Amino acid sequence: MEWKEEGEERPLSQRPEWSDVTPVPQDDGPNPVVPIAYKDDFTETMDYFRAVYFADERSLRSLHVTAEAIHMNAGNYTVWHFRRLILEALNADLHEELNFIKKVANGNPKNYQIWHHRRWVAEKLGSDATSKELDFTKKILSLDAKNYHAWSHRQWVLQELGGWEDELDYCKQLLEDDIFNNSAWNQRYFVITKSPFLGGLEAMRESEVNYTVGAIIAKPENESPWRYLRGLYKDDAQSWVNDPQVSSACLTVLSAKRNTVFALSTLLDLLCHGFQPSQDFINAVDALKTPDLDQSDSNLATAVCSVLGHMDPMRVNYWAWRKNKLPAQTA
Numbered sequence: 001m002e003w004k005e006e007g008e009e010r011p012l013s014q015r016p017e018w019s020d021v022t023p024v025p026q027d028d029g030p031n032p033v034v035p036i037a038y039k040d041d042f043t044e045t046m047d048y049f050r051a052v053y054f055a056d057e058r059s060l061r062s063l064h065v066t067a068e069a070i071h072m073n074a075g076n077y078t079v080w081h082f083r084r085l086i087l088e089a090l091n092a093d094l095h096e097e098l099n100f101i102k103k104v105a106n107g108n109p110k111n112y113q114i115w116h117h118r119r120w121v122a123e124k125l126g127s128d129a130t131s132k133e134l135d136f137t138k139k140i141l142s143l144d145a146k147n148y149h150a151w152s153h154r155q156w157v158l159q160e161l162g163g164w165e166d167e168l169d170y171c172k173q174l175l176e177d178d179i180f181n182n183s184a185w186n187q188r189y190f191v192i193t194k195s196p197f198l199g200g201l202e203a204m205r206e207s208e209v210n211y212t213v214g215a216i217i218a219k220p221e222n223e224s225p226w227r228y229l230r231g232l233y234k235d236d237a238q239s240w241v242n243d244p245q246v247s248s249a250c251l252t253v254l255s256a257k258r259n260t261v262f263a264l265s266t267l268l269d270l271l272c273h274g275f276q277p278s279q280d281f282i283n284a285v286d287a288l289k290t291p292d293l294d295q296s297d298s299n300l301a302t303a304v305c306s307v308l309g310h311m312d313p314m315r316v317n318y319w320a321w322r323k324n325k326l327p328a329q330t331a
Helices: 040-054 060-072 077-090 094-107 112-143 148-161 164-177 182-194 201-218 223-231 237-242 244-256 261-272 279-286 300-311 313-324
Strands: none
Touching (some): 040 060, 040 077, 060 094, 077 112, 094 112, 112 148, 148 182, 164 182, 182 201, 182 223, 201 223, 223 261, 244 261, 261 279, 261 300, 300 313
16 A cells, blocks of 8 residues: 555645545644644645544545555554554455555654554454564564564564464574674563473573573673573572572683673672672682772672672662672671
8 A cells, every 4th residue: 555546646635536525624723822834735634634534434545545644644643543444444455554564664663653553453364464573573673673662563473473483593693693682682581481382481491591601601791691591590599599500600700800790790699699609709709809999808798799889880889788788698
């Protein structure tokens, strides 16, 4: 569906098929305070739209005028709503409607109304729309990997229409392209916890921990895999504390003495949950202390807070608060 009928460039008022319609101007009241200076073509299009809308005319020409109105303002919810009523009344080809939405989304990829309309169409089509919707969101995300609307729509498609089979591979590819893509990490967690084919978090934990530790060692300054690693032990803090891969990842990063903030933060959380550190951890933290820090502090958790306050000055007050709130068992 094009914005205008093929070959039609004339204003609506000059088209024969609209000659029986009386435009309805916008009612701003008798004394508008700040009237908006609309362009003439926008005013005319909306006047004709209001005419068919108020008449509840669910016809092909009404469908055409909604397309023209959307072209001028893709955020007009009323126009989209009326378009849905027309599509249903005409029993229109909804696959063609998906193509129409794709054109609109090219210039408006973060428009709420577009995504709401797209979901409505996909829901009507059911599983017939699955592959097209996954391809559509993939294209949008290739242009902007942080597009929340696309991610939300993609997750809805997976849960309602299916298509889980290749999703973990898709997440893997995104992270190979950009290991700092926190949206891809979020999607990966969504997949391993929601996919009906993977067995759930506990079944995936071992392989995911291996994958995540590798990402941490490669880029320890990347917060996403650290958070992901913690999420792999949701509601099971004891397994998190006891898993040697977790503490080993911390020690490896600390021993390298580079980009250690997240390793220190994770170690602090482990200590607060009862982790018993070896001498290697004490030595690694001592090696990170600067001359202005208390070298005689034998409490590891306190020392970690002090080092973090120095290394992470933006959150120095937070680390001071953490130091004052340390559980008794870490003292």
